Amino acid sequence: MGLEMILIIGAGDVGSNIAADLTETHDVTIIDRDPDRIDALATKIDVSGVVGDGRSIPVLQEAGIDKAEIVVASTDSDAANVMVCNAAKQVGDPSTIARVKDVGLYRTWQSLDSGLSVDTMLCIDVLAAEALTRTIALPGAQAADTFADGQVEVAEFEIGGDTPVTDQTVAEADRYASATFAAIFRDDNIIIPEGDTVIQSGDCVVVIGSLHSVSRFAEAVSSQPTLDTDDDVVIVGGDELGYQIAKQFEDRGWTPHIAERESDRETQPATRFTESSVAGPDSRNVEGFSLDRLANADLLVGAADDDTNYLLTQVAREYNVTKTAAIVNNPAIVELFEGAALDVVVHPEDIIAGEILQAVYGSDSENVSVLEHDDAEVLEIIVDNESVLAGTALRDISNHLPTGVVIGAILREGQLQVPRGNKIIQTGDRIIAFVDAEKAAEVAGLI
Structure with missing residues (x-):
């Protein structure tokens, strides 16, 4: 069985990053008017490139629209992205994803019950506003997202020189009941923490857990007070x-x-x-x-x-x-x-990339969040009968998954489970996992 084909229109930063994330597990073709962009991308990653206007049916046909399972319209023009989805639906039956900036267009699309030939529409301004306020509400967080209908929080914190966890091992710092140290970003490297990994000043630590535990960690490591509703x-x-x-x-x-x-x-x-x-x-x-x-x-x-x-x-x-x-x-x-x-820097393209990846992964992933400008992802996945993890103890997941994967939280029948070594993963469990971006699509399929 061949790889699922993804057709991306627009070889800008978002389109290029999405293509790079998916080439290992999908057959990716990208369309752009700029031949230099296509050439530059094709030399870096294994993609097919077509120079032309993605709204043109002949160009879509040249790119293999008849074989495409998913079309991602990611140009800088809202109108062009909707037109691309329309053209794709005229000559094929792909699932269509369009990114837009105009909130009015997005609200219109919502009122039309996913009309305009767009199956998934992602509005940059709405998503950026949500991400910014969500992160600000958590003191000291550089990024934050919620999963499992708000029961699990994922947040990234920079560790200062005098926090309670500075210079402690992960085992020593592991005193937040339902929180897991999922990763450490240090000097442009991703470190998957072991018990003896020392948390250093300047590290950016990714914590996954209940809202209460992540909030307790935030209060412990942040020098900032919580923003009150009467603050200016x-x-x-x-x-x-x-x-x-x-x-x-x-x-x-x-x-x-x-x-x-x-x-x-x-x-x-x-x-x-x-x-x-x-x-x-x-x-x-x-x-x-x-x-x-x-x-x-x-x-x-x-x-x-x-x-x-x-x-x-x-x-x-x-x-x-x-x-x-x-x-x-x-x-x-x-x-x-x-x-x-x-204190908080929000880059909308990271957010859009995560939302597009979530739509592309489809049934393999309920939610996706991008961290460190597309270096890493957090996936929310429901374990089914075909999952390589069903019936596996957490301590043994390395036998089934690539390196660089950390299970940060497990929800079972709506209850948060602490993901420690003896826990057995069951069918129906909802898993929140930290993953190296290069392996995210593979991991989503395996879990």
Whole structure:
């Protein structure tokens, strides 16, 4: 039986990263108008490339649309992505996935019960807003996601020089009842922790467990206080992304203030909030920005363009704003933001990549989260009769799975099980697993 064929339209960062993740387990073809992009990608990974417009039926036919099981439309144009899905449905019967930025288009698609020939639509602004507020709610977290209908949390924390776990072995630090140390990111390397692995200052540790245990760990290792609902939250950028972030904060009980980029637009978002206020100064003009408001802020969220976000978060540091966060769209400068002492940096392309992979894995995975810019993934998978893990003790999983896999949580009949060596995995168990990104598709199929 041949490999499942995936057709990706758009060889940008998202499309290229998705292709790289899937080449080991799928037959991948990618379409892009730019021949240089196709050539560059084909020299790095085992993919077939077609130069052309993915909306063109002849181009889709050349790419083998009749054999494609899944079509991923990941260009920078919302309209083009919908048109690609339409064209694909006209000449084949693939499952179609489109990424979009326009929230209005996304809401329209939802109201049409998955219409427009798009089976799965992923909205960048909605997903980014959800990820940012979810991470901010957990003190000290650099990234956070929930699994198993909110029963399990996965979070990444940078370990400082004086935390309770600094310079301790994993065995010594293992005192959070239902939390597992799944991985350590150190100097661009992924370390799968053993009991004698020492947690060092500067490490980024991935913890998987119950919300209570992960919160206890967050409070122990973070020097930051929990953000209270009466704290002052300022969001820079009043366009759709800023609105989505403000809405997420309102839903969690905060009343954020929005600094709109263009004063003549300030009344537009104001009508969309129940409590939030909207300020009018041009956020690119630091002198004209409301410094009194900035000085009193407990959290500044950069939701404008990357340059504005960077500048104002640095000014916020000078004014001793307790916490700063930013959405960063350009992948080339994500590390610059992360090295600038911001508390939360959200890169939407990582989130979109995880959502696309979840849709591609289909029944093999209930949920997927991408960590460290696509270096690692967290999978939520239900063990079935064909799983290599059914009836296997956790201590023996290395006999059945590639290296670099850690079972971080097991849910059995709705109850969280502590994943320790003697635990036997059963059919029907819901498993949350940390996986090296290069092996994620293989692992999803095996489990």
